Amino acid sequence: MSLKKFAVAKARALPVIILADTSGSMSVDGKIANLNEAIQDMVSTFKQESARQAEIQVGLITFGGNEAELHTPLIKATEIESIQELTAIGRTPMGNAFELATELLEDQSKITSRDYRPVLILLSDGIPTDEWKSSLETLCNSERASKASRFAMAIGNEANLTVLEQFNNDLEASVFKANEARDIHRFFRAVTMSVTARSQSQTPNELIAIDFDDLENGDDLGLDLSGQW
Amino acid sequence: MVKIQTVKVSVIGPGHIHSNIPNQDAVAISNVPTGWIACVCDGMGSRKKSEIGSRLACEAVSKVIKKSVFTISDKVLIKLIYQTWLDSLGEVKPNDAITTCLFAWLSHSGEVRTFQLGDGLILPYLNKPSMGINNRFGNETTGLGKSNKFSDWVTNKYHLGDDNFIALMTDGISEDLQSGTEADFVREIIKQIKAKSTRQYKSWLKNELRNWATPNHTDDKSLAILAIGNN
Numbered sequence: 001m002s003l004k005k006f007a008v009a010k011a012r013a014l015p016v017i018i019l020a021d022t023s024g025s026m027s028v029d030g031k032i033a034n035l036n037e038a039i040q041d042m043v044s045t046f047k048q049e050s051a052r053q054a055e056i057q058v059g060l061i062t063f064g065g066n067e068a069e070l071h072t073p074l075i076k077a078t079e080i081e082s083i084q085e086l087t088a089i090g091r092t093p094m095g096n097a098f099e100l101a102t103e104l105l106e107d108q109s110k111i112t113s114r115d116y117r118p119v120l121i122l123l124s125d126g127i128p129t130d131e132w133k134s135s136l137e138t139l140c141n142s143e144r145a146s147k148a149s150r151f152a153m154a155i156g157n158e159a160n161l162t163v164l165e166q167f168n169n170d171l172e173a174s175v176f177k178a179n180e181a182r183d184i185h186r187f188f189r190a191v192t193m194s195v196t197a198r199s200q201s202q203t204p205n206e207l208i209a210i211d212f213d214d215l216e217n218g219d220d221l222g223l224d225l226s227g228q229w
Numbered sequence: 230m231v232k233i234q235t236v237k238v239s240v241i242g243p244g245h246i247h248s249n250i251p252n253q254d255a256v257a258i259s260n261v262p263t264g265w266i267a268c269v270c271d272g273m274g275s276r277k278k279s280e281i282g283s284r285l286a287c288e289a290v291s292k293v294i295k296k297s298v299f300t301i302s303d304k305v306l307i308k309l310i311y312q313t314w315l316d317s318l319g320e321v322k323p324n325d326a327i328t329t330c331l332f333a334w335l336s337h338s339g340e341v342r343t344f345q346l347g348d349g350l351i352l353p354y355l356n357k358p359s360m361g362i363n364n365r366f367g368n369e370t371t372g373l374g375k376s377n378k379f380s381d382w383v384t385n386k387y388h389l390g391d392d393n394f395i396a397l398m399t400d401g402i403s404e405d406l407q408s409g410t411e412a413d414f415v416r417e418i419i420k421q422i423k424a425k426s427t428r429q430y431k432s433w434l435k436n437e438l439r440n441w442a443t444p445n446h447t448d449d450k451s452l453a454i455l456a457i458g459n460n
Contacts, residue, residue: 011444
């Protein structure tokens with residue numbers, strides 16, 4: 001008799017979800033072409049790295065025109081043949097993209113509790129044209145969605161840094177500013193390296209900072225850990 | 230007085246073999262004046278002395294409970310164990326030895342108290358298994374050396390009758406078990422114990438855990454079971 005039938009026959013996933021601005025302004029200066037190439041490069045790297053500790057999954061949400069769209073559902077990087085090219089058109093419904101991301105992150109059938117902490121990547125060259133504040137607030141306060149690592153890239157000078165800074169929760173890496181189209185590649189290379197390093201580490205989730213000062217009344221065990229750190 | 234069968238096993242994960250680091254889990258089953266203790270601890274992978282932290286945590290649990298009455302309060306017991314663990318670290322910093330700590334304390338009359346800090350699973354099988362809701366992501370954990378909050382501990386009390394058991398496992402096993410099959414998994418192990426000699430079942434169980442069916446599994450895997458009567 002074997003115990004094999006009790007074990008899940010699926011590797012733990014490390015989900016990477018890209019929120020890509022595909023509004024009209026991305027069509028100039030080769031920005032959308034560079035973004036397409038950068039995403040293809042990233043997926044291609046993930047395909048090579050996905051065989052070890054964690055199985056990297058990629059999802060793509062685009063926001064351009066009237067509403068955001070789940071362009072590519074969360075799928076194993078190794079199973080992606082190619083990502084359909086993005087085209088840039090219309091307005092910037094970023095708030096709607098936050099809603100789709102929250103929905104995806106909260107869906108336990110898509111991202112299970114045994115999967116690793118997801119990565120969200122937001123990139124935009126513009127200003128949201130919809131109600132983004134409440135959508136971002138919902139994302140940041142949702143039980144599971146709030147735990148994702150969030151990176152942001154501002155493309156060009158027109159991007160609304162306030163939004164991107166509020167989105168970004170990586171204390172060690174502020175919003176990446178892409179002044180030239182080729183910077184998009186640099187950003188994606190950095191994120192790719194970070195994700196692949198996590199996927200190969202013994203602890204694919206980063207540790208949460210410890211705040212011993214943040215203790216509830218009566219909850220403190222009163223032990224002195226600080227003197228021994 | 231209840232009769233019990235015990236199982237304890239710990240195998241190093243492929244990820245640790247690959248990285249040439251030791252098994253960071255520890256597992257223990259001890260007789261104490263008030264009954265028995267089962268304990269599993271999972272040293273946090275990123276910490277350089279976590280294998281020491283997990284081993285000392287098992288020892289601290291045993292050391293404190295051997296001197297305690299079964300009615301000791303949860304908070305006092307946890308504080309005593311935590312302090313014993315801190316004292317035993319010597320030159321090792323708590324932050325370098327972070328470990329989960331899961332233990333079950335079974336009395337001679339079948340009462341069991343359970344304590345859990347951090348990831349892993351304590352599975353009581355009474356007449357039917359029960360599972361909690363998990364809204365977290367894998368490897369998102371706390372432990373001795375990291376938490377200083379009583380509220381981070383989950384404590385429970387049960388009464389184990391005939392054919393009941395309490396099983397404790399590190400997340401290297403619990404996170405990869407198909408939801409709803411956890412109790413059957415433990416029952417299958419208990420069944421095998423009866424059919425094999427001690428040496429045979431230990432060898433069989435280690436082999437099963439080393440050849441785990443989940444692709445890309447990396448973690449160390451540890452399990453302790455206290456089973457009552459004829460399971």
